[in-house]
Amino acid sequence: xxxxxxxxxxxxxxxxxxxxxxxxxxxxxxxxxxxxxxxxxxxxxxxxxxxxxxxxxxxxxxxxxxxxxxxxxxxxxxxxxxxxxxxxxxxxxxxxxxxxxxxxxxxxxxxxxxxxxxxxxxxxxxxxxxxxxxxxxxxxxxxxxxxxxxxxxxxxxxxxxxxxxxxxxxxxxxxxxxxxxxxxxxxxxxxxxxxxxxxxxxxxxxxxxxxxxxxxxxxxxxxxxxxxxxxxxxxxxxxxxxxxxxxxxxxxxxxxxxxxxxxxxxxxxxxxxxxxxxxxxxxxxxxxxxxxxxxxxxxxxxxxxxxxxxxxxxxxxxxxxxxxxxxxxx
Numbered sequence: 001x002x003x004x005x006x007x008x009x010x011x012x013x014x015x016x017x018x019x020x021x022x023x024x025x026x027x028x029x030x031x032x033x034x035x036x037x038x039x040x041x042x043x044x045x046x047x048x049x050x051x052x053x054x055x056x057x058x059x060x061x062x063x064x065x066x067x068x069x070x071x072x073x074x075x076x077x078x079x080x081x082x083x084x085x086x087x088x089x090x091x092x093x094x095x096x097x098x099x100x101x102x103x104x105x106x107x108x109x110x111x112x113x114x115x116x117x118x119x120x121x122x123x124x125x126x127x128x129x130x131x132x133x134x135x136x137x138x139x140x141x142x143x144x145x146x147x148x149x150x151x152x153x154x155x156x157x158x159x160x161x162x163x164x165x166x167x168x169x170x171x172x173x174x175x176x177x178x179x180x181x182x183x184x185x186x187x188x189x190x191x192x193x194x195x196x197x198x199x200x201x202x203x204x205x206x207x208x209x210x211x212x213x214x215x216x217x218x219x220x221x222x223x224x225x226x227x228x229x230x231x232x233x234x235x236x237x238x239x240x241x242x243x244x245x246x247x248x249x250x251x252x253x254x255x256x257x258x259x260x261x262x263x264x265x266x267x268x269x270x271x272x273x274x275x276x277x278x279x280x281x282x283x284x285x286x287x288x289x290x291x292x293x294x295x296x297x298x299x300x301x302x303x304x305x306x307x308x309x310x311x312x313x314x315x316x317x318x319x320x321x322x323x324x325x326x327x328x329x330x
Contacts, residue, residue, distance in 0.1 A: 129179070
């Protein structure tokens with residue numbers, strides 16, 4: 001059932017780079033949405049992921065109030081840089097008091113990328129995303145800024161994150177796009193309608209985050225779970241009231257399939273997500289080495305037609321889940 005031939009290297013856009021179906025998302029390691037993440041825990045978590053066969057790390061300039069995620073990566077990748085595909089993002093930063101600012105001006109993007117490279121201790125990023133469109137600017141302006149970083153060799157490929165298809169088209173008219181990053185999971189599948197088809201047609205990799213719906217689909221929560229104010233999840237409708245109950249019931253409906261396959265529920269969910277049409281890689285966060293190893297364990301799970309039918313039926317009967325809080329926090 002587990003075959004590591006299924007390290008299935010997948011091409012990143014039309015580049016010479018390849019990534020695996022499961023990658024490490026480094027936002028949780030910044031410690032801004034979970035309490036008590038230390039630098040050494042972050043480093044150990046990244047090392048565990050690398051040792052388990054993960055080759056793609058996804059971070060951002062704003063992951064941490066002063067680059068905590070990037071600094072942890074710098075320590076973990078010593079001696080391994082050339083085997084890894086490292087993605088960064090620019091265009092979002094923090095002001096004092098954790099005030100989030102979206103700034104897509106080319107001079108800001110360049111300064112952030114230079115800072116990221118210095119923190120990471122590397123000469124170039126394999127992939128650089130515009131983290132989110134700047135509402136005060138035409139997206140073409142930001143695209144031109146990233147294109148100049150590409151031409152100069154500071155980045156090997158460019159991506160765009162948190163966009164709709166029309167923004168993606170406009171961006172790609174000014175700068176070649178290798179990857180598009182969006183939230184996607186079993187219960188939040190709106191990108192299947194137009195974003196994924198456009199990316200498939202244009203050979204753009206789709207990299208997805210929130211595959212476990214902020215931990216909801218991991219199988220480890222029950223209805224007594226309480227999220228403190230310091231945990232960003234207390235703001236999301238998916239963790240409240242009737243929605244929370246329906247989501248937990250959905251998770252329970254998948255447990256028999258996971259038991260039959262002898263895998264953890266979270267691994268089943270990640271494997272399903274990575275096998276959906278047009279999905280290149282699934283970015284999964286971890287906050288300790290054990291989680292990182294478990295996530296990597298989703299590589300190599302094979303579903304038979306019965307498994308696939310049962311999962312599809314469970315998803316269909318649950319339907320779409322409520323997603324965004326009133327204020328976007330990522």
